[in-house]
Amino acid sequence: MADNNIPGIPGVLMLDIQGQKLLMEERQLLSRRAVGGVILFSRNFSEPSQLRDLIREIRECKPEILLAVDQEGGRVQRFRSGFSRLPAPYRFSELFDRSPEEAVSLAHTCGWLMAAELLYFGLDLSFAPVLDLYTTTSEVIGDRAFSAEVDIAVRLIRAYVDGMHEAGMVATGKHFPGHGTVVADSHVELPVDDRPESQIWAHDLKVFSDCIDVLDAVMPAHVCYPAIDQECAGYSSAWLQGILRRRLGFEGIIFSDDLNMEAAKKIGDAVTRAEKALSAGCDMVLVCNAPQSALQVAEYLEAIEHPGNPGLAKLRGAPSPEIASLFETEKWATAAEAAGRLSE
Numbered sequence: 001m002a003d004n005n006i007p008g009i010p011g012v013l014m015l016d017i018q019g020q021k022l023l024m025e026e027r028q029l030l031s032r033r034a035v036g037g038v039i040l041f042s043r044n045f046s047e048p049s050q051l052r053d054l055i056r057e058i059r060e061c062k063p064e065i066l067l068a069v070d071q072e073g074g075r076v077q078r079f080r081s082g083f084s085r086l087p088a089p090y091r092f093s094e095l096f097d098r099s100p101e102e103a104v105s106l107a108h109t110c111g112w113l114m115a116a117e118l119l120y121f122g123l124d125l126s127f128a129p130v131l132d133l134y135t136t137t138s139e140v141i142g143d144r145a146f147s148a149e150v151d152i153a154v155r156l157i158r159a160y161v162d163g164m165h166e167a168g169m170v171a172t173g174k175h176f177p178g179h180g181t182v183v184a185d186s187h188v189e190l191p192v193d194d195r196p197e198s199q200i201w202a203h204d205l206k207v208f209s210d211c212i213d214v215l216d217a218v219m220p221a222h223v224c225y226p227a228i229d230q231e232c233a234g235y236s237s238a239w240l241q242g243i244l245r246r247r248l249g250f251e252g253i254i255f256s257d258d259l260n261m262e263a264a265k266k267i268g269d270a271v272t273r274a275e276k277a278l279s280a281g282c283d284m285v286l287v288c289n290a291p292q293s294a295l296q297v298a299e300y301l302e303a304i305e306h307p308g309n310p311g312l313a314k315l316r317g318a319p320s321p322e323i324a325s326l327f328e329t330e331k332w333a334t335a336a337e338a339a340g341r342l343s344e
Contacts, residue, residue, distance in 0.1 A: 009064075009307070009308040009309070009310045009312075009313065010036025010037065010064055010065065010066060010284075010308055010309065010312040010313060011032070011033055011034040011035050011036035011298075011301065011306070011308045012034065012036055012278065012283065012284045012285060012301065012306060012308060012309050012312070013034045013035050013036060013037070013274075013284070013285060013287065013294065013297055013298055013301060014035075014036065014037030014038065014039055014066065014068065014255070014284055014285070014286045014287075015029070015035060015037075015038060015039070015286070015287050015288065015291075015294040016038065016039050016040070016041060016044075016288045016289060016294075017038060017040075017044060017058075018043075018291070019043065019044065020043075020044055020045070020046055020050055020054060021053075021054065021057065022054070022057045022058065022061070025291075026291075027061050029291070029294065029295060029298065030058065030061040030062055030065065031061055031062060032298045032302065033302060033308070034297070034298040034299075034301035034302050034306065034308075035062070035065070035298055036064075036065060036066060036284060036308060036309070036312055037065060037066035037067070037068060037284060037286075037312075038058055038065060038066070038067055038068070039068045039069065039070075039127075039286060039288060040054075040067065040068070040069045040078065040123075041069075041070075041078055041288075042078045042079075044078075045078060045079050045081075046081070047081050047082050048081075048082040048083075048121060051079065051121055052121055052122065055067060055121060055122040055123065056122075059122070064313065064316075066124050066125065066312060066315055066316065067122065067123045067124050067125075068123065068124060068125050068126070068127060069118065069123055069125075069126055069127075070126065070127050070128070071083075071086070071114055071118060071126040071128065072086070072088075072089065072126070072127075072128050072129070072130060072144055073086030073087050073088055073089060073110065073114065073339075073343075074086070074087060074088020074089065074090075074091070074143055074144065074343075075088060075142075075143070075144065076144060079118075083117050084113055084114075084117060084335070084336040084339050084340065085339060085340050085343045086110060086113070086114055086339055086343065087110065087339060087342040087343040088143040088144065088343075089129065089130060089143065089144055089145060089146045089156075089160075090134055090142070090143035090144070090145055090146065090147070091143070091342050091343070092106065092107045092110075092146055092147075092156045092160075092342075093134065093146055093147035093148070093149075093152060093153075093156065095342065096147070096152055096155075096156065100155075103156065104155055104156060104159045105159070106338055106339075106342060107146075107156045107157075107159040107160045107163070108159040108160065108162055108163040108166075109163060109335045109338055109339070110160065110163065110335070110338075110339050110342075111129070111159065111160035111161060111162065111163025111164045111166075111167075112163035112164065112166050112167045112335060113163070113332070113335040113336060113339055114126060114128070114163075114164070115163065115164040115167035115168070115169035116167040116319075116320075116322075116323055116326055116332065116335075117326070118169065118317075119167055119168055119169055119317045119319040119323050120319070120323050120326045120327075122317075123317065124169070124170075124315060124316050124317040125169055125170055125172060125217075125315055125317065126164075126169070126172075127172045127174060127219060127255070128160075128164070128171070128172065128174075129146070129157050129160050129161065129164075129171065129172075129173065129174075130144045130145055130146070130174055130175070131146075131153070131157060131173045131174065131175075131176070131178070131207045131208055131211060132144070132145045132174075132175055132178050132179045132180035132204065132207075133145055133147065133148055133149075133150065133153060133178060133180045133181070133203065133204055133207060134146070134147055134148040134153075134180060135148065135180050135181055137180075137181060137182070138179065138180050138181065138182060140179070141179055141180045145180055146160075150203065150206050150207055150210070153207050154207055154210045154211060157173075157207070157211050158211060158214055161211070161214045161215070162214070165214075166320065167319065167320055167323065168317055168318040168319040168320045168323065169317055169318075170216035170217060170314075170315050171214065171215055171216050171217070172215070172216065172217040172218065172219055172255065173208060173211060173212075173215040173217070173218050173219070174218070174219035174220075174221075174257070175219055175220065175221035175222075175223070175233075175257065176208055176218050176219065176220045176221060176233060176239070176244060177200060177204055177205040177208060177220075177221070177225070177233060177239065177243070178193075178200065178203070178204025178205060178207070178208070178221070179191070179221040179223055180204065181193055181195070181203075181204065182223055190222065190223075190224060190232060190262070190263040190266055191221075191222075191223045191224070191263065192223070192224045192225075192226065193223055193224065193225045193226075194226060194227070195225075195227065196227050197225075197227040197228055200225060200227070200228075205243075208244075208248065209248055212248045212249065212250050215250070215252060216252045216253065216314075216315065217252050217253040217254070217255055217315065218244060218250060218252065218253075218254050218255070219254075219255045219256070219257055220233040220234040220236075220239060220240060220244075220254065220256070220257065220282075221233050221234065221257065222234050222257050222261055222263035222264050223263070225239075228243070231280070232263060232264070234256050234257055234264065234277055234280070234282065235264075235267065235273075235276045235277060235280050236280055237279070237280045237281055239280075240254055240280050240281030240282065241280070241281045244281070245281065253283045253284065253309075253311055253312060253314075253315060254281055254282045254283050254284075255282065255283070255284050255285075255286065256277040256282040256284070256285040256286055257286065258286045258287070258288045258289075259273040259274060259277060259285055259286060259287050259293075260287055260288050260289055260290045260293060269293075269296070270287060270290065270293035270294075270296050270297050271296055271297055271300045273285075274287070274297045274300065274301070275300070283309050283311060283312065284309065284312060285297070
């Protein structure tokens with residue numbers, strides 16, 4: 001078998017770990033050449049010094065590995081103690097109704113703040129922002145969305161992404177082409193969006209099309225849109241290659257959503273899911289909360305001698321100079337105070 005473990009070229013599997021320190025078997029798994037990323041959850045965090053130690057452990061196993069987290073704000077903020085309290089994205093829309101320019105400015109500030117704090121501790125990316133539109137239908141999205149209105153969402157999202165980029169972090173738009181309209185939660189079942197294609201393009205998908213030029217990565221939804229394809233978006237070459245790549249012209253990285261979510265399990269075992277996602281157009285697949293499944297996917301990728309993806313290296317964090325002394329800067333203090341006020 002060829003040795004494809006080339007430094008700087010990450011493997012295409014992202015997985016999770018169980019606790020706040022690496023187990024021996026996790027060290028062994030991370031060292032496999034198919035593994036290119038780790039996503040951290042709340043269970044992996046107690047306070048900042050512990051996080052720094054964990055990140056050092058992980059990077060000792062594989063320096064080039066991508067380290068990710070969901071740090072959206074509001075309900076979805078994995079790291080809290082020692083980090084700024086971040087508002088749920090929909091709070092920007094509520095502020096926009098009163099003061100549009102203030103809302104756009106604060107979205108930029110909070111995008112910078114979120115990214116700057118993660119970069120300071122050595123993470124590469126947060127899977128953010130959410131581009132789904134707000135509706136009262138979807139509880140799983142809800143206030144994770146920036147707005148119910150396309151134009152307002154686009155203004156706020158672009159400002160938020162600009163803040164992330166200013167700090168030195170890439171932006172990952174999710175959940176393509178839009179998860180906010182369906183009732184079902186893809187963590188527990190496969191949602192189906194029965195709207196006609198024209199309505200999806202004019203509504204949810206327009207947010208992606210109007211933001212596509214500022215996104216570095218995209219994560220598709222585990223949602224089925226029968227008007228376009230019977231496969232859910234994350235397994236659909238029609239969505240990922242036909243629409244996202246060719247029609248929208250997206251040239252960045254495509255992450256799968258977690259292949260261990262119930263909506264993703266319908267087509268077979270973990271290897272089948274990974275193979276389907278990669279063949280549809282995903283550049284990196286996530287397998288979470290299932291160590292044995294992650295191992296099986298790693299073994300499969302190595303058996304077929306998957307060469308990894310050099311484009312993933314472009315997602316590594318590139319902290320701006322001010323990040324080195326972040327918590328001593330007036331910029332951070334002002335941003336943290338503003339984010340806290342909006343979170344109240």
